[in-house]
Amino acid sequence: MEKKEVVVIGGGFAGLWAIRELRNAPDVEIKLIDRSNHHLFQPLLYQVATAGLAAPSIAAPLRHILRDQRNATVLMGEVSAIDTAARTVEVAGRKMSYDYLLVASGATHAYFGHDEWERHAPGLKNLDDAFAIRARILSAFEQAEAASEDAVCHSCLTFVVIGGGPTGVELAGTLAEIARHTLAGDFRNIDPRRSRVLLIEAGPRVLGAFTEDLSAKARKQLEKLGVEVMTGAPVSEIGPDFVQVGEKRIAARTILWAAGVAASPLGKQLGAELDRAGRVKVQPDLSLAAHPEVFVAGDLASITSEGKPVPGVAPAAKQMGSQVAKNIRALIAGKPTSAFRYRDFGSLATIGRHSAVAQLPSLKLSGIFAWWFWLVLHIYFLIGFRSRLIVLINWAWAYFTYARGARIILGNEAEKHTHGREKEGS
Numbered sequence: 001m002e003k004k005e006v007v008v009i010g011g012g013f014a015g016l017w018a019i020r021e022l023r024n025a026p027d028v029e030i031k032l033i034d035r036s037n038h039h040l041f042q043p044l045l046y047q048v049a050t051a052g053l054a055a056p057s058i059a060a061p062l063r064h065i066l067r068d069q070r071n072a073t074v075l076m077g078e079v080s081a082i083d084t085a086a087r088t089v090e091v092a093g094r095k096m097s098y099d100y101l102l103v104a105s106g107a108t109h110a111y112f113g114h115d116e117w118e119r120h121a122p123g124l125k126n127l128d129d130a131f132a133i134r135a136r137i138l139s140a141f142e143q144a145e146a147a148s149e150d151a152v153c154h155s156c157l158t159f160v161v162i163g164g165g166p167t168g169v170e171l172a173g174t175l176a177e178i179a180r181h182t183l184a185g186d187f188r189n190i191d192p193r194r195s196r197v198l199l200i201e202a203g204p205r206v207l208g209a210f211t212e213d214l215s216a217k218a219r220k221q222l223e224k225l226g227v228e229v230m231t232g233a234p235v236s237e238i239g240p241d242f243v244q245v246g247e248k249r250i251a252a253r254t255i256l257w258a259a260g261v262a263a264s265p266l267g268k269q270l271g272a273e274l275d276r277a278g279r280v281k282v283q284p285d286l287s288l289a290a291h292p293e294v295f296v297a298g299d300l301a302s303i304t305s306e307g308k309p310v311p312g313v314a315p316a317a318k319q320m321g322s323q324v325a326k327n328i329r330a331l332i333a334g335k336p337t338s339a340f341r342y343r344d345f346g347s348l349a350t351i352g353r354h355s356a357v358a359q360l361p362s363l364k365l366s367g368i369f370a371w372w373f374w375l376v377l378h379i380y381f382l383i384g385f386r387s388r389l390i391v392l393i394n395w396a397w398a399y400f401t402y403a404r405g406a407r408i409i410l411g412n413e414a415e416k417h418t419h420g421r422e423k424e425g426s
């Protein structure tokens with residue numbers, strides 16, 4: 001039997017779920033190419049950034065995940081070019097051919113034309129980002145403890161999160177908890193409980209994708225945790241130690257960006273139409289109009305289902321990945337492909353201990369019930385029994401003690417952080 005070469009770019013939710021769906025296909029040889037060696041559970045990335053979990057709890061080596069799938073090979077490398085006419089992809093100068101291609105390289109941060117803001121306000125997308133953010137947060141408390149001037153101390157203890165979507169809300173809520181509880185007794189010169197945590201959102205409300213009542217409840221829960229929420233407040237400038245919002249200049253040394261995403265640049269190489277966020281407009285079966293053998297799935301795909309745009313969330317990426325696999329099998333068997341239909345199981349956002357909101361198809365929850373629901377679901381969806389167990393133990397410990405066990409500033413991260421400030425002359 002002649003085997004078909006299936007190349008998958010990206011071992012995120014879409015790529016991995018496609019490969020798993022092809023596990024019993026004897027007529028395919030799959031090559032998964034990813035620039036990192038691990039699959040990352042991004043929904044819990046903020047926990048690494050805020051020292052709640054260590055990296056291996058939310059990331060697993062792709063090679064290990066696919067060790068028993070004999071028709072799949074993992075290659076670590078960055079895809080730099082795709083030639084749909086020649087049916088090849090290029091990795092580190094090497095061209096690899098394919099019969100079927102799935103591009104699932106996800107999304108990255110978008111600074112709305114202000115790329116210079118990135119060095120002052122890092123975003124959260126991968127483990128490197130999470131380590132850098134963790135270093136900034138922990139270093140800010142250390143610098144405040146060492147500061148001789150009140151103004152410096154004050155700006156070190158001011159944390160600004162820009163963007164009131166689920167990631168911004170999670171970060172702000174957790175930061176408030178760290179300041180009020182985790183670090184409360186650890187310092188001698190400062191009182192971490194006096195820290196300010198601001199959540200700044202350009203739109204009229206936080207969690208804009210949720211219903212108005214849930215979004216209002218989320219705001220209340222944030223405020224109860226001590227977060228100052230500013231809505232209708234577009235940021236016009238970000239510097240090393242300030243954020244400008246209208247006439248207001250907020251002095252802050254730790255500024256985090258959770259405001260925008262743009263599709264992976266690989267989308268541009270496919271020669272297909274892109275939407276405003278750079279996502280590839282795909283056919284109903286997730287293929288390209290000019291290339292039925294090329295599929296796009298996950299955050300990189302722009303598609304509607306039942307008249308509504310499919311959101312950039314993990315369940316959508318998984319479902320798209322599975323659908324692509326089914327369609328590849330159909331094409332190999334000479335059968336027609338099927339259209340993708342998104343099954344929306346609802347949305348969840350956590351805010352802090354006992355605080356969350358859940359918008360399910362026939363039920364809305366907020367507060368402690370939503371929080372428990374969020375907790376159980378996130379543990380359940382983690383890849384691997386070991387990760388689930390470790391996260392469970394960590395969270396149980398944190399629940400009773402408020403401790404955050406991963407409060408380590410690594411040499412390099414701390415150095416990068418301090419040097420950045422020195423260069424900026426502050």
Ligand SMILES: Cc1cc2nc3c(=O)[nH]c(=O)nc-3n(C[C@H](O)[C@H](O)[C@H](O)COP(=O)(O)OP(=O)(O)OC[C@H]3O[C@@H](n4cnc5c(N)ncnc54)[C@H](O)[C@@H]3O)c2cc1C
Nearest residue numbers: 010012013014035042043079105106298299312313314317
């Ligand atoms: C901080 C954060 C929190 C989130 N929280 C939630 C949540 O609570 N619930 C939810 O449902 N969704 C959440 N999401 C969104 C969810 O994680 C994404 O929708 C989902 O990961 C998209 O899956 P994907 O496979 O398209 O891309 P990804 O999971 O991003 O995977 C893309 C893969 O492609 C690889 N890659 C990229 N470019 C290249 C290249 N050129 N060459 C080789 N490999 C490449 C990357 O290394 C990565 O492994 C969150 C996202 C973030 C960033």
